[in-house]
Structure formats: C-alpha cells, structure tokens
Amino acid sequence: MATRETVGAATERRIGRVLIAVTYLSVGLLTTGVGLLLAAGVSPLAGGPGLDLATIGSGIAALDPAGFLWLGLLAVIAAPISRVVLAAFAYARTDDWQMVAVAVAILAIIAIGIATAGTATF
C-alpha cells in the first residue's frame, strides 16, 4: 500500500502537469488572438470589447480576435483555480479534511469576489 507521502508526491506531479498544460493552452489561445489582431491591423490601443461569455463561442467561430483573447484570458485565470480544485480532491482521497476545508475556503473567497464585483456599482 502506498504511503501518504508517496501519494502526495505523485499527486503534486499530476497537479503540476495540469497547471503547465492549462498555461500552454492559454498561451496558444492568446497567441492566436494576437495573431488575428495584428493581421487585422487593429491597434491594441483601440480598446477591446469587455467580457461577454455568450459571444465567445461565436467569436471564435468567426475568427474574431476578441473571442480567442477572452478565452485565453479565462484559461489563464482558470489555471491556478484548477490547481486548487485538483488539490481538494487529492486531499479528500487521503482523508485530509483540514486541507480540503482550506481549498474550499479559497474557492469560496474567489466566488465571493465574483459575486460582490458583479453586484457592486462604482
């Protein structure tokens, strides 16, 4: 039977690989978006559109730079969050509920940030 330490090291390697994979995915999406932006001759200082989740898919289908750029940016933000989610599952498998609680609390803070920013007016 694997020891707790061995399970931890293997899990950390797996989490590390996911983190790297998501980062390279985001680099690919952003590079495509920047390439399309430059090819279209649009200045970055022209001001890009804000985030609209509903239009990302259609933007990508239409080879709109903003679609690729926003998906890439969301992937950038998702990378560390996915690391915390994976760690939560890994700690749950080893019955380390204290660390599961820490991971859930981190995700809750991010969720609170989204909720409060979405409702606040400045």
Added chain:
Amino acid sequence: MIVGLLMLAGGAVTGLFGSLLGLGGGVLIVPLLTLGFGLPLREAVGVSLVCVIMTSSAAAGVYLERHVANLRLGMTLELFTALGALVGGSIAFLLDDRLISLLFAGLLGYVSLTMARTRPAVTLDAAELAVAPAEDHARPTMLDRLSGDRYRIRNLGRGVVGAVGAGVASALLGIGGGIVKVPLMHLVMGVPLRVATATSNLMIGITAAASTVIYVIHGGIDPYVAGPTAIGVFLGATAGSRLGHRVDLGLLRVLFVIVLGYTAIQMSLRVIG
C-alpha cells in the same frame, strides 16, 4: 500593428528582466503600460495581474513536478493572500489613481534600494536545509503538518498577517507579491529560501486570480492590451530562465536599479502632475 508588436516586445523585455533578476514582471509591466503606452493605471494593474498569473503558473507547475514547493503551506497561506486580494481588488476601484501611483512609486523605490544592497545569492546546502528538523510528536500539530521533511515552520500567526498584506498589495499594484512573501516565509517562518521561492510562486497564481476576476467584471482588463503583453512577458520569462547562467547579473542589476529609480521618479511626477 506596430503598437501591437511594441507591446509584445515591451512585455518580452520586462519578462526577461524579471526572470533574470528573480522578480515577477508586475513591478515592470505597470510602468511599461502607463508611462510607455499611456494606459490608465487601473487598466495597467489588471493586465499586469494576468501576466503575473501566466508566468507564475508555468513556473509553479515545474516546481510541483519537482516536489520543491510546499503545497500544504502554500495553500494555507494563499487562503489569506486571496482574502487580502479580495479586499485589495474591491478597494482598488474606490481609491484615487494618484494614491495608487504614489504607492507604486514607493514600491519601485523600495525594490530599487533593496536590489542595490542585495548580495549575490548563496546556494543552500543540505546542512542549511536541516537547521530545524520537524519534531517527532505523537499527534502532529498544525505546524508539524505544514513543515517540510527537513525544516520546521514557526511564527504561523505572523505569516498569516503578512500574507493578507501581500494579497492587498498584489491586488492594488498588480504585482505577484513575492517581494513580501519570500522574505516572510524565509526569515520569519523558517522556510529554506529555495522552498520559500517555489512556494511563493505557487501562491502568486491564486492570489492574483482572486483580484483579476474583480478587474474583469469591472471592465478593468482590455483583451487587446492583455493579449500581446502577456504573450511577450511569457516569452521573455521563458528566455530568461534559460539565459540566466550566461548573463552578467552584476551589470544587469546596476542597470535595473537605475531604471527602477528613474521609473519611481516618473510615477511620482504623475501624482504631482
């Protein structure tokens, strides 16, 4: 097109400098975008946070694969850096631009002075790593569980307070906060320098992500600016990690101190003007 290429090149230079000198790119990206491209400060901070997440995620992935970072300690502390980032990200949109510029100028001045006094890094050996081994308790305490195989964590309370401060600074100024977290873990909490650096890198991602979502929702991130800058920073940081051993860091450090000092003055002038 030229502006896009300049932004890419500027990002690459900041990523290269940051990587060679062991700094996150954040401290350079904000001045690049505000002074170089005339972007509003808050928008530059939002873009900088994206770049910081990107470079830290790639590095943190490698650190985790090699089992250098202390994941348990990193996650415990990032709970508090994320809390600080939530507060910082929320008040960033309430503060006057000039106050944030002043804070940033202060940060640049501090980093510049610190780098001017820094001595060459000393390689840690096995003896240093084994200074304070974890104690053998029948029931492991919280500190035991956060400690590594060959070192024992101390001063967790001070670490938590410092982590909240690092989170606020990260969200307000668009930096990774390693400049606070590494000394905090190494000097205050007794974490070996190599582990502290790796663990800080791990924490940067979630700290910056907590405030970046707030910037995104408030329209504080322009994808047309963030894209080329982030790609440039990523390429520069990747090149820097491979060139590090071939570059005269002494000369680079002097040049960097001058650039930071000059940038601090320019940021201060924005407050006055």
